[in-house]
């Protein structure tokens with residue numbers, strides 16, 4: 001299967017390195033120089049492409065997705081920082097008939113963390129003596145704050161318990177690949193749930209799993225649709241292939 005990489009930075013480069021393990025050949029690579037205003041997303045550049053992954057920039061992603069929709073190319077989008085445009089982009093994708101997986105975080109652990117945040121909020125809803133918080137830290141170069149992941153975590157908490165305010169804060173420092181934490185605190189006790197990413201590799205592998213899953217599908221999907229689809233687990237690379245992969249660079253990362 002042929003893969004196009006839109007945004008060939010830290011994430012795009014890692015996805016290219018891991019792509020063969022998931023049965024992909026990378027045939028197209030775009031960055032800011034050859035894709036200004038989505039001008040690189042053309043029929044010629046995308047001939048034979050089965051699916052595209054976008055880990056580019058907030059200012060570019062909505063336009064990139066619109067061009068992919070026009071070309072009928074399915075996509076996995078990891079770019080964060082453009083949630084305000086999400087409703088229009090979702091409508092465009094649905095009208096076009098392509099399939100898109102979007103997630104601010106392609107790590108398996110974070111997506112389970114999201115479910116735990118929702119479930120904890122639902123269960124604690126009746127106990128008004130608890131105050132709730134959500135916090136994250138990422139490396140100093142991360143542009144958006146709060147992170148897309150933290151916004152999603154807070155959204156899950158507020159859907160589960162609309163009555164409780166959630167105090168939200170973000171730090172940007174050093175080389176952290178990404179830590180997200182939620183908690184509930186009362187005079188009696190304190191409950192904390194935390195996810196810590198060790199490197200970017202988990203995000204890249206999740207995006208590749210989603211890319212394989214979305215081929216031939218139509219609609220707007222969340223990474224959890226991929227993760228908790230019974231067939232998806234059969235799409236993971238074999239343990240042998242994963243073990244033979246290069247060890248991840250201790251690169252900074254984070255969603």
Ligand SMILES: NC(=O)c1ccc[n+]([C@@H]2O[C@H](COP(=O)([O-])OP(=O)(O)OC[C@H]3O[C@@H](n4cnc5c(N)ncnc54)[C@H](OP(=O)(O)O)[C@@H]3O)[C@@H](O)[C@H]2O)c1
Pocket residue numbers: 006007008009010011012030031032033035036037038055056057058060077078079080081103104105106107203253254255
């Ligand atoms: N969902 C997740 O799990 C997850 C995980 C990690 C990161 N992210 C997000 O993914 C995005 C990229 O992260 P990163 O760490 O890889 O950043 P990065 O290293 O800065 O790479 C971004 C890449 O996007 C390119 N780019 C900028 N404008 C573009 C355009 N119009 N068309 C095509 N490419 C364009 C840049 O090209 P130039 O080098 O030419 O400027 C660069 O190669 C960020 O939004 C980040 O928050 C998401």
